[in-house]
Amino acid sequence: MAAMFNWATLNVAEQRAALARPQLADSASLRQQVQLIIDTVKLQGDKALLSYSQQFDGLAANSLQLSEAKKRSLLLALLPERKAAIELAYDNIRKFHAAQLPRDIDVETSAGVVCQLKNRPISAVGLYIPGGSAPLPSTVLMLGVPAQLAGCPRTVLVTPPGKPDADDIAPEILYAAELCGIAEIYTVGGAQAIAALAYGTATIGKVDKIFGPGNRYVTEAKQLVSQDVAGAMIDMPAGPSEVLVLADNSANPAFVAADLLSQAEHGPDSQVILVSDSAALIDAVKTEVATQLQLLPRKDIASAALSHSRYILTENLAQAVAVTNAYAPEHLIVQTCCDDELTEQFSSAASIFVGQWTPESAGDYASGTNHVLPTYGYSKTVSSLSLSDFYRRYTVQTLSAAGIRNIGPAIITLAEAESLDAHANAVRLRLAALNNINQG
Structure with missing residues (x-):
């Protein structure tokens, strides 16, 4: 079970x-294994993908691309209530992300000097959607909706092959993809799928940027x-999922325990932390965790996660906030008597869930915010996924004759200060040409 700490009694190292x-x-060993997979896919293309499908997925055959006919057949199995839930989540996610649409900027910085900032969608994006024992249609929506709103010309979805046939993909994933306008779907998972997206094969065309969570092989x-100029950009660095709950004695212990367990069931390497100024609450939550854990189908996974999780007792809520900011959690749940006041004090959480009626599950599925978030402390500097991640931004500047006259002398002075004479000369020639025109 999770370890207990009294923060005030710990030294800095503790x-x-x-x-x-x-x-x-072991990152060195993992990196070697993954690099071998990547190199093999680069060299052998589809042949490597089929070989890995046999080796890792136990499948004798894999057509790699899901056909439209097969997709239609699978969608017939989708339960109506799940279809309705996916539609509700899609609508909320779309509303929140549509409000993030960027605008181009046009500024005249000096007379005759016009600078612009423009936003254009990334041409080709690849979405990695985990499958297997826990297919994630919610992740399809979190990635597919902003790609759709941005207007990315090509959106590719890859997901691990189904069983017993490779193209037996969860209908929930397929329906979410359909709502997002994604038609290009491939039954490939793992590091080999990332390699295919980054470098391309005969079947899977190369993309410019890859999005989505995955296991340690996918992440590596x-x-x-x-890091390869011939590869592809990625959304963000990410590791195992995590949650920190900050709660005082006004919190409901059952709610807190449920929130901790909802994150612990993600994987054995997930981490959950409770920070509180109330020893009584911590004791009550421990009891609730033990009780609720026994009812979970994934209790073995949750138990493994709890083995490296923490209960931290602080002297007061101010200290609890300091602990929270130091940890920089992926998910932060706040259940106190002064939630609104505390929420303004957090400087490093990726996504914050405020109040007893706001479980982390809401953000995972249907509130509208994005659940693709930086983990492992990266949230101190890396933001949650947003619509802007599906755009490239670039600048345009246009100088008229008056413009180069206005700022040209300053450019020459600065270039000379940096000993870059060719830079200065590019301006001198233009100013000289303008003087000749005027004298003529």
Whole structure:
């Protein structure tokens, strides 16, 4: 079970250890394995994808691309209540992200000098959607909706193959993809899918940027291809999922325990933390966690996550806020008597859930915010996924004759200060040409 700490009694080193994430697997060994997969896909293309499908998924055959006919057949199995839930989530996510549409900027910085900032959708994006024991239609919406709103000309979805046939994909994933206008769907998972998206094969065309969560192989593959100029950009660095709940004695222990367990069931390397100024609440939550855990189908996974999770007792809520900011959680749930006041004090959480009626599950599925978030402390500097991630921004500047006259002398002075004579000369020639025109 989770360890208990009294923050006020810890020295600096012990405090740092109390907030440490679970150790990631041997990164050197993992990197070698993933690099081999990437190199093989680059060299062999579809042949490598089919070989890995046999090796990792146990499938003798995989057509790689899901046909429209097969998709229609699978969609017939979608339960009406699930279809309605996906539609509700789609509508809310679309509303929130549509409000983020960027605007181009046009500014005359000096007389005759016009500078513009323009936004254009990324040409080709690849969406990685985890499958297997926990297919994630919610992630299709979180990635597909902003791609759709941005107007990306090409959106590609990859997801691990189904069983017993490769194209037996969860109908929930397919319906979410249909709502988002995604027609290009491939039954490929793991590091090999990331390699295919980054470099392209005969069947899967290369994309410019890759989005989506995955296991440690997928995460490592994303990091590797993003460091290769011939590869592809990625959405963000990410690791195991995590939640921190900050609660005082006014919180409902059952709600807090449920929130901790909802994150713990993600995976054995997930981490959940309760920070509170109330020892009584912590004790009550411990009891609730033990009770609720026994009812979970994924209790073995949740138990493994709890083994490296934490209960932290602080002297007061101000100290609890400081602990929270130091940890920089992916998800932060606030259940106190002064939620609104505290919410303004957080400086590093990726997504905040305020009040007893706001479970983290709301953001995972249907409130409208995006659940693709930085983890492992990256939220100190990296933001949650938003519509802007599906655009490229670039600048345009236009100088008239009056414009180059106005700022030209300053450009020459600054270029000379940096000993860049060719820069200065590019301006001198133009000013000289203008003087000749005027004298003529």
